Amino acid sequence: MQIDRSPLARPFPAMPAIAGVTLRVARAHYKAWDRCDLTYVELAEGTSIAGVFTKSACASSEVELGRAAVKRGRAQALIVNAGNANAFTGYRGREAVEAIQAQVSAALGCGADEVFVSSTGVIGVPLPKDKARAGVAAALVAQPCGWQDAAVAIGTTDTFAKGAGASAMLGETRVELAGIIKGSGMIAPDMATMLGYIFTDADIAPVFLQEMLERANAATFSCITVDGDTSTSDTVLVFATGRAGNARIEGWHSPGADAFAAALADVCRNLAQSVVRDGEGAAKFITIRVSGAVSDDSARRIGLAIANSPLVKTAIAGGDANWGRVVMAVGKAGEPADRDRLSIAFGGVWAAKNGLPVDDYDETPVAAHLKGEDIDIAVDLGLGEGHATVWTCDLTHGYIAINADYRS
Amino acid sequence: MQIDRSPLARPFPAMPAIAGVTLRVARAHYKAWDRCDLTYVELAEGTSIAGVFTKSACASSEVELGRAAVKRGRAQALIVNAGNANAFTGYRGREAVEAIQAQVSAALGCGADEVFVSSTGVIGVPLPKDKARAGVAAALVAQPCGWQDAAVAIGTTDTFAKGAGASAMLGETRVELAGIIKGSGMIAPDMATMLGYIFTDADIAPVFLQEMLERANAATFSCITVDGDTSTSDTVLVFATGRAGNARIEGWHSPGADAFAAALADVCRNLAQSVVRDGEGAAKFITIRVSGAVSDDSARRIGLAIANSPLVKTAIAGGDANWGRVVMAVGKAGEPADRDRLSIAFGGVWAAKNGLPVDDYDETPVAAHLKGEDIDIAVDLGLGEGHATVWTCDLTHGYIAINADYRS
Numbered sequence: 151m152q153i154d155r156s157p158l159a160r161p162f163p164a165m166p167a168i169a170g171v172t173l174r175v176a177r178a179h180y181k182a183w184d185r186c187d188l189t190y191v192e193l194a195e196g197t198s199i200a201g202v203f204t205k206s207a208c209a210s211s212e213v214e215l216g217r218a219a220v221k222r223g224r225a226q227a228l229i230v231n232a233g234n235a236n237a238f239t240g241y242r243g244r245e246a247v248e249a250i251q252a253q254v255s256a257a258l259g260c261g262a263d264e265v266f267v268s269s270t271g272v273i274g275v276p277l278p279k280d281k282a283r284a285g286v287a288a289a290l291v292a293q294p295c296g297w298q299d300a301a302v303a304i305g306t307t308d309t310f311a312k313g314a315g316a317s318a319m320l321g322e323t324r325v326e327l328a329g330i331i332k333g334s335g336m337i338a339p340d341m342a343t344m345l346g347y348i349f350t351d352a353d354i355a356p357v358f359l360q361e362m363l364e365r366a367n368a369a370t371f372s373c374i375t376v377d378g379d380t381s382t383s384d385t386v387l388v389f390a391t392g393r394a395g396n397a398r399i400e401g402w403h404s405p406g407a408d409a410f411a412a413a414l415a416d417v418c419r420n421l422a423q424s425v426v427r428d429g430e431g432a433a434k435f436i437t438i439r440v441s442g443a444v445s446d447d448s449a450r451r452i453g454l455a456i457a458n459s460p461l462v463k464t465a466i467a468g469g470d471a472n473w474g475r476v477v478m479a480v481g482k483a484g485e486p487a488d489r490d491r492l493s494i495a496f497g498g499v500w501a502a503k504n505g506l507p508v509d510d511y512d513e514t515p516v517a518a519h520l521k522g523e524d525i526d527i528a529v530d531l532g533l534g535e536g537h538a539t540v541w542t543c544d545l546t547h548g549y550i551a552i553n554a555d556y557r558s
Numbered sequence: 559m560q561i562d563r564s565p566l567a568r569p570f571p572a573m574p575a576i577a578g579v580t581l582r583v584a585r586a587h588y589k590a591w592d593r594c595d596l597t598y599v600e601l602a603e604g605t606s607i608a609g610v611f612t613k614s615a616c617a618s619s620e621v622e623l624g625r626a627a628v629k630r631g632r633a634q635a636l637i638v639n640a641g642n643a644n645a646f647t648g649y650r651g652r653e654a655v656e657a658i659q660a661q662v663s664a665a666l667g668c669g670a671d672e673v674f675v676s677s678t679g680v681i682g683v684p685l686p687k688d689k690a691r692a693g694v695a696a697a698l699v700a701q702p703c704g705w706q707d708a709a710v711a712i713g714t715t716d717t718f719a720k721g722a723g724a725s726a727m728l729g730e731t732r733v734e735l736a737g738i739i740k741g742s743g744m745i746a747p748d749m750a751t752m753l754g755y756i757f758t759d760a761d762i763a764p765v766f767l768q769e770m771l772e773r774a775n776a777a778t779f780s781c782i783t784v785d786g787d788t789s790t791s792d793t794v795l796v797f798a799t800g801r802a803g804n805a806r807i808e809g810w811h812s813p814g815a816d817a818f819a820a821a822l823a824d825v826c827r828n829l830a831q832s833v834v835r836d837g838e839g840a841a842k843f844i845t846i847r848v849s850g851a852v853s854d855d856s857a858r859r860i861g862l863a864i865a866n867s868p869l870v871k872t873a874i875a876g877g878d879a880n881w882g883r884v885v886m887a888v889g890k891a892g893e894p895a896d897r898d899r900l901s902i903a904f905g906g907v908w909a910a911k912n913g914l915p916v917d918d919y920d921e922t923p924v925a926a927h928l929k930g931e932d933i934d935i936a937v938d939l940g941l942g943e944g945h946a947t948v949w950t951c952d953l954t955h956g957y958i959a960i961n962a963d964y965r966s
Contacts, residue, residue: 205890207888240914274882468961474680474682477790481614505646
């Protein structure tokens with residue numbers, strides 16, 4: 151099946167090289183794809199790592215091993231297999247991951263737990279060890295490549311390569327950040343979403359890097375949804391090589407901590423939004439701003455209830471300013487809401503205020519807004535100060551075509 | 559828009575007249591439909607009532623008033639408006655309901671709170687009081703009609719009329735049950751779902767009728783889902799006229815209580831399944847049996863996570879035995895699960911057992927099963943004794959067409 155490039159795709163951005171990070175790609179031939187499907191990232195000694203992972207109760211061996219290894223805070227290599235998720239494959243899947251770790255750690259002379267492995271693709275087929283071994287061997291000696299090559303190699307049903315960069319001044323030292331991500335379907339909130347990798351040359355203590363990542367994740371990866379379905383393999387890792395020469399960031403008291411956290415959040419938000427822009431069948435990018443909730447967390451859950459509602463998503467696909475469906479989604483969210491204080495706007499125009507349709511509501515500008523590619527929905531609950539922004543895409547025939555009309 | 563009759567439709571069943579229940583329909587012209595859209599049910603004096611309602615935080619005035627009135631346990635009339643949900647219409651919506659109650663109670667000489675009103679259709683437009691008044695006036699003097707006429711009149715986007723009957727022996731006395739229901743989209747679990755009305759000539763105390771309804775609801779209406787979206791108006795009411803002459807049923811100790819509860823559950827299950835069979839765009843009826851969970855409630859939530867997963871629903875639509883997507887849905891359910899004890903079957907054939915693909919798995923009979931109209935998915939968690947059965951339909955281009963391609 152040939153899936154068309156998403157109409158919401160953006161060009162791959164210019165991204166800086168990160169000192170201490172070397173990218174290589176190779177062909178493991180997991181699928182009959184005419185492209186590289188194994189990515190190898192070599193990291194300078196002493197690189198800090200932080201990570202967030204899927205909350206799925208059926209997580210893959212990669213996630214289990216990665217979750218444990220992240221706690222030790224050190225990384226020297228990352229391997230990403232595309233085309234096979236190696237999830238729900240029992241001890242055979244775990245053996246395949248451990249074989250890769252052993253092969254790479256032997257080549258680099260580092261510990262096996264400093265080699266991070268991710269796999270993405272079909273569930274329920276053990277990763278073939280021979281293909282992985284040959285692919286890793288080829289990757290270990292391949293010529294270094296650029297960000298876009300790596301972003302393509304980690305993709306599966308993605309229709310475009312996704313990356314984001316940023317920089318921050320830590321006192322007098324400029325540090326760079328570069329991230330790549332893959333994801334298009336089985337995208338849901340409340341966890342690290344998809345396979346995402348962010349690299350920086352900043353020198354940061356792993357514990358604090360983890361804290362900053364979790365904070366950024368809560369407002370970015372955990373605020374996107376394509377279909378409400380949650381992968382067994384979702385992983386976001388941040389690697390900090392420390393090669394920029396800044397004074398090590400140990401906590402919020404360290405100079406530059408705020409600047410770095412802001413840059414990290416910026417990269418996470420851009421990467422998260424790029425996944426929504428490649429949502430299966432997506433034709434519209436939807437931003438849902440919820441305010442007036444009893445807490446930020448409640449606002450986020452209400453936003454996700456709206457974003458995950460198939461009736462809201464199909465209404466937007468059809469260009470229908472059906473705010474009644476937004477009312478329905480608020481009502482089912484299981485969060486505090488008062489029907490008679492609820493207000494709803496499309497594209498900045500209030501359709502309903504305080505539980506009543508607006509008397510002089512003019513649908514003309516709203517209809518024009520809904521014809522566009524970027525849709526804005528605002529919901530005010532009138533209860534408190536809690537607010538959140540959630541991003542999603544519409545639900546179209548394209549989603550059905552990708553997931554039903556063709557065998558996976 | 560003309561929506562085709564669901565391929566899963568069943569003929570309207572033969573259903574008995576219920577002593578003490580008189581059905582009438584009329585045209586209120588809420589929509590430009592060439593059919594009756596207002597249903598009036600007159601009930602014998604002393605009729606007991608029980609009800610379950612949506613848990614939406616944005617419920618309609620009809621639901622609010624009905625929920626309060628059910629507690630008094632007495633009913634003499636039911637009015638159902640089709641074409642306008644009168645939800646999210648503030649004080650104007652409430653006034654419209656109270657006007658209908660006043661008009662009917664004056665005609666019958668009963669209390670306004672013995673007149674139950676439901677409305678279904680578009681959200682956010684106050685029910686026009688003049689149309690309602692004229693419609694009720696016409697219905698009050700209309701010729702009595704049969705179950706099928708009433709089942710058609712309460713429908714909106716339904717593609718077929720839905721009803722179910724049953725009988726039970728209470729000692730020497732035979733009692734009859736007859737129910738009608740409407741619903742097709744915005745169907746989700748964890749509450750009374752849709753507009754459903756069940757009538758019986760049995761003599762039953764309201765408090766115990768409520769207990770039996772809630773018990774039946776938990777295993778039937780709360781176990782179906784079409785799209786995971788929850789209506790602002792969902793209501794199921796049971797009316798017991800007491801005209802059969804049985805010894806009044808007061809509790810589980812009363813002779814015939816078990817028999818009646820079983821018949822009531824049977825009617826509820828049939829009505830609930832008929833809503834799934836009219837699910838928007840449905841081409842396949844899916845039964846999901848979950849066993850081995852830590853509790854029945856946990857099993858139900860896992861079943862609903864599978865039933866609501868767009869990736870599972872599209873896989874079934876495409877005839878794809880993609881059990882990896884079932885693993886994913888179990889993993890995201892937020893319930894206790896152990897990846898390495900999980901087993902999954904389609905049509906009675908185990909594809910995966912104890913967290914591993916079955917070695918000699920033969921997809922041929924599974925592929926044949928998935929070509930059929932009735933799909934069976936079994937999931938065993940291997941943890942405990944909890945079990946539940948959930949019903950849903952597939953997700954097809956038809957759902958997108960109904961909800962996106964045409965303005966509501």
